[in-house]
Amino acid sequence: DSGVTQTPKHLITATGQRVTLRCSPRSGDLSVYWYQQSLDQGLQFLIHYYNGEERAKGNILERFSAQQFPDLHSELNLSSLELGDSALYFCASSADLGTVSGNTIYFGEGSWLTVV
Amino acid sequence: AQTVTQSQPEMSVQEAETVTLSCTYDTSESDYYLFWYKQPPSRQMILVIRQEAYKQQNATENRFSVNFQKAAKSFSLKISDSQLGDAAMYFCAYFNNNDMRFGAGTRLTVKP
Numbered sequence: 001d002s003g004v005t006q007t008p009k010h011l012i013t014a015t016g017q018r019v020t021l022r023c024s025p026r027s028g029d030l031s032v033y034w035y036q037q038s039l040d041q042g043l044q045f046l047i048h049y050y051n052g053e054e055r056a057k058g059n060i061l062e063r064f065s066a067q068q069f070p071d072l073h074s075e076l077n078l079s080s081l082e083l084g085d086s087a088l089y090f091c092a093s094s095a096d097l098g099t100v101s102g103n104t105i106y107f108g109e110g111s112w113l114t115v116v
Numbered sequence: 117a118q119t120v121t122q123s124q125p126e127m128s129v130q131e132a133e134t135v136t137l138s139c140t141y142d143t144s145e146s147d148y149y150l151f152w153y154k155q156p157p158s159r160q161m162i163l164v165i166r167q168e169a170y171k172q173q174n175a176t177e178n179r180f181s182v183n184f185q186k187a188a189k190s191f192s193l194k195i196s197d198s199q200l201g202d203a204a205m206y207f208c209a210y211f212n213n214n215d216m217r218f219g220a221g222t223r224l225t226v227k228p
Contacts, residue, residue, distance in 0.1 A: 033216060037159075042207065043218040056215040088159055092216075105151070105209075105216055107161035 003027065004108035006091050012114045018079040021111045025072055025093030031055075032074040033105065034066055035090040043090065049074055081115045088112055120210050122219035129198045130227050136183075137193045137222045139208030146170075148212040150184065150191045155205040155221070164206070167191065200226050 003026035013019055025032050034046040045058035049068035060066075063081075068074040078085060088110045120141045129135035141150070152164040167175045167184050174182050179199075183192045195202055203226045208219040 035218075042220040043161075045215055045217060048215050058215065090161065092161075104149075104163065104166055105211065106163070107153075109160055 002106040006108035023091030029093035120219040
């Protein structure tokens with residue numbers, strides 16, 4: 001158990017709909033990262049939040065948005081869903097970079113999204 | 117942007133033998149971290165080993181070790197005494213401050 005919790009584990013929804021994926025980082029971790037992994041593909045970096053602020057943005061579509069709340073949990077919002085958005089969405093967290101374990105990223109088990 | 121390249125889409129090894137997975141990366145930074153993650157069929161991402169760029173000594177975790185060549189920007193993973201449970205996708209990753217980038221992965225098959 002990595003300590004990173006993602007919900008829901010599985011989600012099936014129709015095209016055009018909107019979903020929210022939730023992530024609770026490891027206790028004390030300030031950074032949250034979101035990744036998308038399509039079938040038989042590598043991990044595509046979407047976005048990174050640190051202590052509530054956006055720090056880096058990858059190949060995230062305009063239909064997607066994210067935020068990190070004061071309690072450090074994060075949500076990834078996916079709207080106007082298309083068939084191609086079907087993927088495994090990972091959340092990962094890391095501690096402040098100044099700590100001993102700060103430079104290791106721990107992954108949640110992912111949220112499987114199927115768009116039909 | 118930093119890029120990570122894994123040139124071997126698939127590798128195969130006989131059980132109990134040794135296999136090396138390759139990874140190269142591109143960066144202009146001097147301080148960074150490198151990781152190997154294992155992704156079994158369950159799709160969970162499992163940290164195998166990590167290397168700090170400022171350390172010259174290669175990291176080792178039981179049967180897993182790395183060959184880190186900073187000047188060549190190379191970071192290969194050696195798996196010794198391969199076991200059936202080592203069969204998985206292996207991803208090399210580069211981490212510096214604000215983001216972490218992954219290679220495309222190498223699918224490792226272990227033959228009994």
